[in-house]
Amino acid sequence: xxxxxxxxxxxxxxxxxxxxxxxxxxxxxxxxxxxxxxxxxxxxxxxxxxxxxxxxxxxxxxxxxxxxxxxxxxxxxxxxxxxxxxxxxxxxxxxxxxxxxxxxxxxxxxxxxxxxxxxxxxxxxxxxxxxxxxxxxxxxxxxxxxxxxxxxxxxxxxxxxxxxxxxxxxxxxxxxxxxxxxxxxxxxxxxxxxxxxxxxxxxxxxxxxxxxxxxxxxxxxxxxxxxxxxxxxxxxxxxxxx
Amino acid sequence: xxxxxxxxxxxxxxxxxxxxxxxxxxxxxxxxxxxxxxxxxxxxxxxxxxxxxxxxxxxxxxxxxxxxxxxxxxxxxxxxxxxxxxxxxxxxxxxxxxxxxxxxxxxxxxxxxxxxxxxxxxxxxxxxxxxxxxxxxxxxxxxxxxxxxxxxxxxxxxxxxxxxxxxxxxxxxxxxxxxxxxxxxxxxxxxxxxxxxxxxxxxxxxxxxxxxxxxxxxxxxxxxxxxxxxxxxxxxxxxxxxxxxxxxxxxxxxxxxxxxxxxxxxxxxxxxxxxxxxxxxxxxxxxxxxxxxxxxxxxxxxxxxxxxxx
Numbered sequence: 001x002x003x004x005x006x007x008x009x010x011x012x013x014x015x016x017x018x019x020x021x022x023x024x025x026x027x028x029x030x031x032x033x034x035x036x037x038x039x040x041x042x043x044x045x046x047x048x049x050x051x052x053x054x055x056x057x058x059x060x061x062x063x064x065x066x067x068x069x070x071x072x073x074x075x076x077x078x079x080x081x082x083x084x085x086x087x088x089x090x091x092x093x094x095x096x097x098x099x100x101x102x103x104x105x106x107x108x109x110x111x112x113x114x115x116x117x118x119x120x121x122x123x124x125x126x127x128x129x130x131x132x133x134x135x136x137x138x139x140x141x142x143x144x145x146x147x148x149x150x151x152x153x154x155x156x157x158x159x160x161x162x163x164x165x166x167x168x169x170x171x172x173x174x175x176x177x178x179x180x181x182x183x184x185x186x187x188x189x190x191x192x193x194x195x196x197x198x199x200x201x202x203x204x205x206x207x208x209x210x211x212x213x214x215x216x217x218x219x220x221x222x223x224x225x226x227x228x229x230x231x232x233x234x235x236x237x238x239x240x241x242x
Numbered sequence: 243x244x245x246x247x248x249x250x251x252x253x254x255x256x257x258x259x260x261x262x263x264x265x266x267x268x269x270x271x272x273x274x275x276x277x278x279x280x281x282x283x284x285x286x287x288x289x290x291x292x293x294x295x296x297x298x299x300x301x302x303x304x305x306x307x308x309x310x311x312x313x314x315x316x317x318x319x320x321x322x323x324x325x326x327x328x329x330x331x332x333x334x335x336x337x338x339x340x341x342x343x344x345x346x347x348x349x350x351x352x353x354x355x356x357x358x359x360x361x362x363x364x365x366x367x368x369x370x371x372x373x374x375x376x377x378x379x380x381x382x383x384x385x386x387x388x389x390x391x392x393x394x395x396x397x398x399x400x401x402x403x404x405x406x407x408x409x410x411x412x413x414x415x416x417x418x419x420x421x422x423x424x425x426x427x428x429x430x431x432x433x434x435x436x437x438x439x440x441x442x443x444x445x446x447x448x449x450x451x452x453x454x455x456x457x458x459x460x461x462x463x464x465x466x467x468x469x470x471x472x473x474x475x476x477x478x479x480x481x482x483x484x485x486x487x488x489x490x491x492x493x494x495x496x497x498x499x500x501x502x503x504x505x506x507x508x509x510x511x512x513x514x515x516x517x518x519x520x521x522x523x524x525x526x527x528x529x530x531x532x533x534x535x536x537x538x539x540x541x542x543x544x545x546x547x548x549x550x551x552x
Contacts, residue, residue, distance in 0.1 A: 004343065005340075085340075088332040088334075090324055090355055091355060241306065
């Protein structure tokens with residue numbers, strides 16, 4: 001009952017997320033070429049992908065948008081007979097909320113897996129080896145950073161109830177921050193700036209971990225933001241009258 | 243023995259905002275006190291807006307009471323909601339739910355959340371009620387949707403069944419079948435709370451009734467006691483007619499010139515005897531049907547209510 005209902009509301013938003021990410025992922029994979037490789041001195045296709053996709057500002061920031069889209073579920077907190085029937089079964093509200101949150105994170109991970117598959121196709125196209133482990137580590141970073149915005153969107157849903165309003169609330173708040181996250185810069189350069197150390201997305205940038213550094217401030221802010229978002233969502237869920 | 247359901251001074255107020263932003267409050271429940279003993283079938287009656295659905299939502303933990311308490315099998319409806327829902331089956335008044343799901347998958351998914359799922363009973367009822375398991379719920383007729391929800395409620399093996407208009411859309415034969423299944427569940431020890439407007443169904447299977455109006459329980463009694471207590475008595479012209487309305491046993495008096503008809507809610511024999519002792523001529527006396535009793539309780543006078551409803 002739980003997963004079927006979640007999948008029912010999630011599938012179209014997941015498709016929208018895949019469509020959103022497909023073009024930039026293919027663009028990055030296909031923009032690699034001998035002349036470009038020479039121009040920016042990247043040793044390999046994998047390093048190129050890492051720098052082009054994962055460094056910020058860059059297209060991996062799209063996962064913030066994707067996290068918001070997949071999490072903005074109209075069914076999560078909107079009263080109705082289906083919700084009443086589901087919650088009249090021995091399904092706790094906490095379980096209902098966490099099952100949604102887990103599914104949203106899984107959806108983000110599925111989109112990231114799709115991106116990795118595109119990069120693998122690119123590697124085959126350019127006849128280049130793909131160093132999978134660093135890309136997987138970066139992917140986990142992106143999924144972790146996106147999960148924060150899953151929680152924030154759930155919190156926004158708790159306040160706004162309607163998905164469109166929740167999306168507007170989160171993206172509107174993001175407009176207030178000074179960094180231009182959604183820039184696709186090709187060709188990529190080494191001189192691109194980094195996000196603030198306090199930015200909750202900064203820890204997903206590979207450069208934040210260079211030299212054994214741990215981006216404590218970014219992780220701390222991300223954790224706080226995620227907990228507040230989930231806390232607001234849980235509080236509203238407990239008070240929800242189905 | 244612990245009551246299956248007990249509410250004490252249960253109040254539910256909804257806040258609303260007018261277009262001018264002014265806050266108003268609407269009371270759905272205004273101090274509801276009622277109890278349902280374990281076992282048997284209790285009919286929860288009342289006009290639209292009486293607060294029946296709100297009371298059910300609070301009992302199931304789907305809504306929070308503003309004040310007062312609600313208990314199911316001695317468990318607090320808010321605090322112990324999960325434990326309560328493990329023992330309760332619910333049929334909502336709205337049938338058009340999970341329209342996208344196939345019937346057999348709907349049954350299987352509810353079964354996963356039911357510790358005492360009776361698979362044999364589910365299969366038997368699926369076959370007997372001719373429910374096409376491959377059909378999506380939205381493809382089923384309204385009556386078949388009702389049967390499916392009832393089937394699932396029965397097969398969960400719950401100790402308490404809360405059924406909101408469970409026979410909506412059913413043909414007479416299917417109603418008979420559904421009511422007999424409810425009777426079997428009650429005979430097996432389950433408690434059934436039947437929220438309904440269909441008084442003929444209440445008369446057929448309920449042991450007890452609770453009549454609600456304006457967020458309160460006006461009457462709660464065993465059905466037999468209720469029927470035995472209520473009478474309509476007609477009296478020929480006599481000075482006592484002017485005082486009848488003040489008698490404790492009299493619910494309502496209607497004057498017809500020199501005659502009067504009164505509805506008596508208790509001790510009808512005592513009232514008749516008293517009238518005769520006072521020299522009044524009792525021209526007729528008869529018991530009331532449940533419908534008449536219900537209308538008398540909720541409108542004050544069965545005949546006047548019938549006229550109003552017409």
